[in-house]
Amino acid sequence: MNPNHILTMNSSNCPECGATIKPGATLCPACLLSAGTATLPVQPVSAGITTLPCVFGGYRLLKKLGTGGMGIVYEAEELAGGRRLALKVLNQSLDNEEQRQRFLREGRLAATIDHPHSVYVFGTEEIEGVPVIAMELAEGGTLRDEFKRRGPLPVRDAVDAILGVLDGLEAAHAKGILHRDMKPSNCFVTSDGKTIVGDYGLSISQNQPAGDGSHLTRSGMIMGTPAFSPPEQLRGQPLDQRADIYSTAGTLYYLLTGKAPVEATSPVETVAAVLEGRITPLAKLRLDVPADLAAVVMRCLSADAAKRPASHAEMRQALMPFSSITPEPAPLRLRLFAGILDGVLIVLLTYLADKILSLPGSEASADTGWISLGWYSLISLAVGVLFFAGLESRFGTTPGKALLGLVVRTAAGGRPDFLRAACRASLYLLASLLPGMLFEGLTPEDVYGADEETTAHMIILISWMVGLMIISNGQLLLFIRALRHREKLAWHDKLTGLRVWRRGDAGTRPLAAANILPAPVERANAMWGPFHPGTILTESMRCGFDPVLRRPVLLERSEGDGPSVARRDCQRGGRLRWLQSVTDAAGNLWDVWQAPAGALLSAVLAKETPSWQQLLFWLKDLGAEHDAAEKDGTLPLVLSSSQVWITTSGRAVLLDRAWPGAADDGFRTAEPQAFLHHLTSCSPATSRPLHADAFISGLQGGSIERPSHVCGNLAYLRQRRSTVSQVVRAAVVLAPMLMCLLLMALILVAYPEVQREAWTEAYPDQPALPDVIQLLDQPGTDETLRTSIRQHVAGHYSSLIQDGELSGVPQDFRFARPMRTVLADILKTEPVPSAELLAQADDKVRAGLASLPKAGALAHVWVNDALIRKTVAVISLLGAAMTALFQLLAIIISGSPLLMGLSGIVVVSARERPAGRLRMIWRWLIGWTLLCAPALVMGMCVGLTGHNPIRTLQETCLIWVPAMVILILSALLLPRRSLMDRVAGTWLVAR
Structure with missing residues (x-):
């Protein structure tokens, strides 16, 4: 036995923490479970490696970095070039053919993943008969080391680290790879802080x-670290990415608390606790963690895999609000528009609540209006508080905010609790309700008296009306503070510690086209070092193949001594990585480079034109590479679009020179900003948000001072919402038409009810006259009942006729001209009946009213065509005309309709950003023509037939309904660009 092995086995102290351990043990139970080291014994690699530093093959081993299940990892330096890397050496106790294959298999799996957040494998070889894997060096150690240095990490730092881990795991999963051993000691930190x-x-x-046995150790035990392993892995069940999500959440749990999700005194108890889901809630171990974040972590640690996030992307989305990525404060115009939308819902809910509750004072007369308003305001306040607090504490948003992409969050990024949301809503609602209650009942006559109106009185009246409008919108005073505040905090935000943010628009990276690299020859007769030479691309470049790691490489004839030291040591995801140098059969030196799977930018663009949102991913990648290349002097002397490679994961990689045979657009420059500006043309300007124009102009003029400033601008643009959602786009296009429809619906529903209530209040002892007149015109009403109705009207309302004219009707009834006509006709022609005859007529009328069908307000509307439809048609026409006129005035004054400005949308054309007033007027004319053309055509046809169009006005207005339906369908079927914009030559983009 190796003497060093004997020393290790007889040691009585834990090599990690120094605690006393049993003879034969390698680590104490706490380090074994919490730190997540492997369950296999740790033994020296070779008798030749006894002290450090030492020379091992072509490397100088500097220090030990860590120990894994199959080997020891050292920080090493290549003797030939001086490049520093991590060298993983197979554990000597595992040196048999089966474990060799497992060791090489680890290298092959890692080598298939090419992502900035996954360790890169340079190659593998045998040294002194021992397999080794050369990998990227993470100089910052592991996340476990980070915890040892700093203790429990701040929430944002911990979440940022895990977001990087999720990116790496997602790239692995895209290749069909499950990690199965995610824990703090397997997450590494680079020198620039990247995980x-x-x-x-x-x-x-x-x-x-399936069933290849790759999930078992040599002894048949499930591999992995029990404290961080999901229950299904410990049971030996089939796994998917939710297993890695569990372990990743366990790593975040550790970074926040310093404890593994499960800690027990023995491995058996640990496994039992994991299977039972006995995990201490994170909120109990650390009180400053937002409740939402704690809930996300515990959801990811659920023993039931079905309850965890289904993908890494879903987990990332849940963690993003708690990261250091600064969200965009909600613009005040969007908050105003959202408040209007939510206010409409609150008014409707308040009306329903008032009708359901029927509180005292709801039927108060005019002289007790303040009391009535007090009850109504109380109901409105209660409904509004429940509306805002309930929805914001449960979903973090309201319908109006959700439509515009706004969310309410605490300063830490979590959803507000109910009490805090209720306090914020109360401040907002009280600011709007109290001024109205104080000035309720104050009329113009109270301001300037009841005398005859004069010019001075009119000025006072206008001032009173303007002042009342301002005072009754007292909530606007809360936003004075937000006008100049960086985070747009209003007073009710500041007092409750809440924020209104614009929801992030992360989007998805565009994927590359099929790999255009020619298939290399895997089994060639010649070997150039450890590589097979493959397909010849040019005289100085050809493909190659690594038979051990089973991946393609690029072989490039070396000029002189090969690439510069800076370029050779440049190990970034934004450039191809240099692997090593080899010699061909003729003695020529060739450099071996990484060969990323993917395609050239030109091939990707030929497949699909990217949106601005997608292009930003590539610009951000290239901007970061330019920043780093400027610092280490590795920026190519000439830049062109044929030097941009898009990997299969959608990342942009900058090549040192143009790809052989690539399509050339003729653009070449030595200025990185001019190069980035040229790339912005890959996405049409008509899909680009208006807020990006300033940055693009800066690139065009090369006026951005430093590459880091370019990166900062790109990061800012990535955080801002750059697209207009289909819902908002359709809503803005259809809003004027929907307003007309809503106006018609409100009139149809509310108009008869208003007439009925007005008459009931004036004549409380009599049946509502609108219902009586409806009964008169009912098709099934017989002549006897009609006679009784006329007697009833003449007997009770004869006093309304004075000097042959109708007068004295209720105020709200004066505009019902059709009903007034019927009423006047009866009173002028029907004699006043006797008391006995009147009593009989009243009984018949009440019996007839009792037999009327109770089908709701709409039934009253459509039964009585003559009384309602003309009024509805006239008011609808006036409403549509006022809406169109208001839009036109807004365009003339500000260049855009008010609704579009509030929703954060701007209209652009192919030449103008934003579109000029003349084009906006042309667009306005097209929209209203599409809406009104059917009605105008029908009116003309009616006039040509000799009929009076005014008499058929209501039928003409009904043509609006199919016209609106057609426009609504076109907006839904053409969500990116409406029919109106297509005709006008305009596009809708984010402001």
Whole structure:
């Protein structure tokens, strides 16, 4: 036996923490379970490695970095080039053919993942008969080391680290790989603070046939660390990405608390606790963790895999609000628009609540209006508080905010609790209700008296009306503070510690086209070092193949001594990585480079034109690479679009020179900003948000001072919402038409009810006259009943005729001209009946009213065509005309309709950003023409037939309904660009 092995086995102290351990043990139970080290014994690799530093093959081993289940990882330096890397050496006790294959299999799996958040494998070889894997060096150690240095991490730092881990795991899952051993000691930190996933020793490929035994150790035990393993892994059940989600959440749990999700005195108890789901809630161990974040972590640690997030993307979305990525404060115009939308819902709910509760004072007369308003305001306040607090504490938003992409969050990123949301809602609602209650009952006559109106009185009247409008919207005073505040905090936000943010628009990276690299020859007769030479691309470049890691490489004839030291040591995801140098049969030196799977930018663009949102991913990748390349001097002398490679994961990689045979658009430059500006043309300007124009202009002029400023601008643009949702787009296009429909519906429903209530209040002892007149015109009413109705009207309302004219009717009834006509006709022609005859007529009328069908307000509307439809048609026409006129005035004054400005949308054309007033007027004219054309055509046809169009006005207005339906369908079927915008030559983009 190796003497060093004997020393290790007889040691009585834990090598990690120094605690006393039993003879034969490698670690104490706490380090074994919490730190997540492997369950296999740790032994020296070789008798030749006794002290550090030492030379081992072509490497100088500097220090030990860690121990895994299959080997020891050292920080090493290549003797030939001086490059520093991590060298994983197979444990000597596992040196048999089966474990060699497992060790090489780990390298192959890791080598298939090419992502900035996953450790990169440079190659593998045998040294002194021992297999080794050369990997990317993470100089910052592991997350476990980070915890040892800093203690429990701040919430945002911990979440940021896990977001990087999720990116790496997602890239692995895209290749069909499950990690199965995610824990703090397998998450590494690079020198720039980036977190990468490493140690794929226990990983499996889901692309391999099931039942291959790859999930078992040599002794038949399930591999993994029990304290961080999901229950299904400990049971030996089939796994999917939810298993890695569990372990990743366990890692976050550890970073926040310093404890593994399950800690017990023995492995058996640990396994039992994991299977039973006995995990101490995170909120009990650390009080400053937002409740929402704690809930996300505990959901991911659920013993039932079905209750966990279904994907890494879903877990990332849940964690994003708690990261350091600064969300965009909600613009005040969006908050105003959202408040209007939510206010409409609150008014409707208040009306329903008032009708259901029927509180005292709801039927108060005019002289007790303040009391009535007090009850109504109380109901409105209660409904509003429950509306805002209930929805914001449960979902973090309300319908109006959700439509515009706004959310309410605490400063830490969590959803507000009910009490805090209720306090914020109360402040907001009281600011709007109290001024109205104080000035209720104050009329213009109270301001300037009841004398004859004069010019001075009119000025006072206008001032009174304007002042009352301002005072009754007292909630606007709360937003004075937000006008100049960086986070747009209103007073009710500040006092309750809440924020209104604009929901992030992360989007998805566009995937590359099929790999265009020619298939290399896997079994060539010649070997250039450890590689097979493959397909010849040019005289100085050809494909190659690594038979051990089973991946393609690029071979490039070396010029002089090969690439510069800076370029050779450049190990970033934004550039191809240099692997090593080899010599061909003729003695020529060739550099071996990473060959990423994917395609050139030109091939990707030929497949699909990316949106601005997708293009930002590539610009951000290239901007970060330019920043790093400027610092280490590795920026290519010439830049062109044929040097941009898009990987299959959608990342942009900058090549050192143009790809052989690539389509060339003729653009070349030495200026990175000009290069990025050229790439912005890959996405049409008509899909680009208006807020990106300033940055693009800066790139075009090369006026951005530093590459880091370019990266900062791109990061800011990535955080801002750059698209207009289909719902908002359709709502803005259809809003004027929907307003007309809503106006018609409100009139149809409320108009008869208003007439009925007005008459009932004026004549409380009599049946509502609108119902009586409806009964008169009912098709099934016989002549006897009609006679009784006329006697009833003449007997009770004869006093309304004075000097042959109808007068004295209730105020709200004066506009019902059809009803007034019927009433006047009866009173002028029907004699006043005797008391006995009147009593009989009243009985028949009440019996007839009792037999009327109770089908709701709409039945009253459509039964009595003559009384209602013309009024509805006239008011609807006036409403549509006022809406159109208001839009036109807004366009003339501000260049855009008010609703569009409030919703954060701007209209652009192919030449103008934003579109000019003339084009906006043209667009306005097209929209209203599409809406009104059917009604105008029908009116003309009616006029040509010799009929009076005014008499058929209500039928003409009904043509609006199919016209609106057609426009609504076109907006839904053409969500990206409406029919109106297509005709006008305009597009809707984010402001």
